[in-house]
Structures are given as structure tokens and as C-alpha cells.
């Protein structure tokens with residue numbers, strides 16, 4: 567038995583939780599905050615049998631991996647008659663930090 | 676030293692915490708949520724000496740083990756003159772998920 | 785890789801988080817509560833390379849170690865003409881509980 571601790575952005579938390587429970591993984595969610603940005607994020611505790619660890623990592627990768635999104639920047643306040651073509655800006659979102667711990671003993675009472 | 680992570684239903688959280696602290700166990704509570712039902716539940720971090728692990732598991736078992744409760748179902752809306760004898764319904768409550776982790780190093784600063 | 789779980793008083797949480805991130809440690813904060821006093825406190829998850837564990841413990845010690853503070857007790861309600869010299873009272877604040885766990889596998893996706 568392994569205990570997997572996964573830290574993801576809030577934006578990916580629900581879809582990760584849904585993907586995992588629909589594949590019959592046991593999942594507990596903790597609302598946490600990043601030390602640097604002080605923004606809310608989500609951490610998951612997932613107890614998993616050793617043989618399903620690869621499958622679990624695959625779901626996390628499909629769901630939360632760091633990816634580039636294009637967002638239209640908010641246009642600056644314009645003078646009358648000025649014209650601006652906003653270019654989409656690249657931002658990084660997502661990402662997951664994963665710690666796999668060994669479990670000495672696991673019980674369901 | 677072991678770090679025991681116990682996930683229980685909200686309904687059992689306070690009585691578990693009281694039982695443990697009255698037996699001089701160190702206890703920290705985290706408010707969590709189940710991945711499947713999305714309902715609030717409670718997780719506890721409990722650092723414990725190896726020799727008291729059996730006693731700790733005994734308290735968790737007495738407090739939180741899955742048990743059957745009989746609840747009177749809400750009576751359906753009745754026509755005047757109708758009479759219904761509500762039978763109590765069996766539901767499962769409680770339960771605890773326990774992970775025991777090995778602690779490399781423990782300090783109290 | 786080690787996963788360090790540190791439980792500190794709320795009063796020390798922000799300064800610990802700032803000290804750690806300014807030294808480039810990865811930090812995730814969990815709002816927790818003490819089992820005995822039922823007061824809010826703070827727990828941190830800190831994934832750290834083995835070779836920086838000593839440095840991490842040093843920052844925790846500088847920031848959160850149990851220390852004596854002198855507080856002026858609230859003066860009792862006095863009769864007119866009475867005079868009382870409040871003596872500062874010693875109280876213990878701070879303190880940190882630290883668990884160091886071994887990490888089998890660590891990934892940043």
C-alpha cells in the first residue's frame with residue numbers, strides 16, 4: 567500500500583477527483599495554500615495498491631500536467647480613435663507535485 | 676515513532692479527538708472532504724510511539740467502526756384517513772480509514 | 785527526498801512560511817486544529833532534498849522554538865484610590881512539532 571500526496575492548482579482539482587473516483591480510486595481532498603503565492607490550491611491523499619500506482623500517475627498526468635494556455639490580455643484603456651489588435655498571451659497553468667510514501671499498515675474499520 | 680493518518684466521518688470526529696487526548700495521545704485535526712460523496716469528513720494526524728499503536732487502534736475501533744443505525748424514514752405525505760406504520764430503516768454510519776507511516780525523525784522544538 | 789510535516793502555532797505560521805520560501809524551499813500550508821486545546825494552528829508540508837534537511841531544521845528552530853514572553857496581565861478592576869503595580873507574567877508561546885517521512889518517489893508533472 568502506498569499513500570500518494572498530490573498538490574494541484576484549484577482549477578484542476580475537481581476534474582482530477584472525478585477522474586480518480588470514476589476509476590475506483592479512494593480519494594480525500596484537503597484545501598491547502600501555496601507557501602510562495604499564498605493562493606489556495608488543493609492537496610489529495612490517495613491510498614493505492616502498489617500495482618495501480620502506474621495507472622494513478624497516468625490519470626494525474628492527463629489531468630494536471632503543466633500546459634500553455636492562450637489568454638487574451640485585458641485591452642488597455644484606449645484614446646478615442648486608437649486601434650489595438652490584442653495578441654493572445656501565453657501563460658503556464660496546471661502542474662502537479664507528487665509525493666509517494668510507503669504505508670506500513672492500512673486498515674478499514 | 677509512527678505517524679497515523681485516520682479519516683473518519685464528521686459525526687465521529689469530536690468523540691475520537693476527546694477519547695484520544697484524554698489518553699494523552701497527541702492529535703491534530705484536518706477538515707477534509709471525500710472524493711466520491713464530496714461531503715466534509717475529518718482526518719487526524721497522530722504521532723505515536725510504536726508501543727502505543729495497539730492501544731490507539733483500539734480507541735479508533737471503539738469510536739468509529741462501521742455500524743448499523745436504525746432511523747425512522749420521513750413518513751411520506753399521507754391522504755387523510757390513511758395510516759402507515761413506518762418501519763425503521765437500516766443505514767451504515769461511521770467507519771475509519773487508517774494509514775500507518777514510518778517516521779524517520781521526530782522533534783519537538 | 786523527505787517530506788517534512790511541521791505543526792506550529794498560528795502566530796508563527798506566516799514568518800515560517802516567508803523564511804522558508806525566501807530560502808527557496810517548497811512549502812504547502814494546511815489550516816489545522818489542535819486536538820487538546822481545539823484552537824486553530826498551522827501545519828506545513830515541505831518536500832526537501834536530504835542534504836538541505838539540516839538547513840530547514842535551523843530555520844524552523846529560529847522561527848518557532850518554544851519561548852517565554854512577558855505579558856502584562858489585564859489589571860483587575862480597582863477601587864478608587866487603590867494602587868497596583870502589575871507584574872509582567874511569564875507565558876510560553878511558539879513551539880513546533882516536526883515529523884520527517886521518507887519519500888519513495890517524487891515527481892513534478
Ligand SMILES: Nc1ncnc2c1ncn2[C@@H]1O[C@@H]2COP(=O)(O)O[C@H]3[C@@H](O)[C@H](n4cnc5c(N)ncnc54)O[C@@H]3COP(=O)(O)O[C@H]2[C@H]1O
Pocket residue numbers: 573599600601602603604605607661662663805806807808809810811812813829830831832
Ligand atoms: N517541495 C515542495 N514541498 C511542498 N509543497 C510544494 C513543493 N513544491 C511545490 N509545492 C506546492 O505546489 C505548488 C505549486 O508549485 P510549483 O513548483 O508548480 O509552482 C511554484 C513555483 O513555480 C514558484 N515558486 C515557488 N517558490 C518559489 C520561490 N521561493 N522563488 C521563486 N518562485 C517560486 O511559484 C509557484 C507557486 O508556488 P506556491 O508555493 O504558491 O505553491 C506550490 C506549493 O503549494
Ligand SMILES: Nc1ncnc2c1ncn2[C@@H]1O[C@@H]2COP(=O)(O)O[C@H]3[C@@H](O)[C@H](n4cnc5c(N)ncnc54)O[C@@H]3COP(=O)(O)O[C@H]2[C@H]1O
Pocket residue numbers: 587588589590591592593594595611612613614682708709710711712713714716770771772
Ligand atoms: N484509499 C483511500 N485513500 C484516501 N482516502 C480514502 C481512501 N478510501 C477511503 N477514503 C476516504 O474515506 C472516506 C470514507 O470511505 P469509505 O470507503 O468508508 O466509504 C466510501 C465508499 O463506501 C463509497 N465509495 C467511494 N468511492 C466510490 C466509488 N468510486 N464507487 C462507489 N462507491 C464509492 O463512498 C463512501 C464515501 O467515499 P468518499 O470518497 O466520499 O469518502 C472517503 C474518502 O474521503
Ligand SMILES: Nc1ncnc2c1ncn2[C@@H]1O[C@@H]2COP(=O)(O)O[C@H]3[C@@H](O)[C@H](n4cnc5c(N)ncnc54)O[C@@H]3COP(=O)(O)O[C@H]2[C@H]1O
Pocket residue numbers: 696697698699700701702703704720721722723791817818819820821822823825879880881
Ligand atoms: N504527537 C502528536 N501528533 C500529532 N499532533 C501533535 C502531536 N503532539 C502535538 N501535536 C500538535 O501540536 C500542537 C502543539 O502541541 P504541544 O505539545 O506543543 O502543546 C500541547 C501540550 O503542551 C498540551 N497538551 C496536549 N495534549 C494534552 C493532554 N492530553 N493533556 C495535557 N496537556 C496536553 O496542550 C498543547 C496544545 O495541544 P493541542 O492538541 O491543542 O495542539 C497540538 C497538536 O495540534
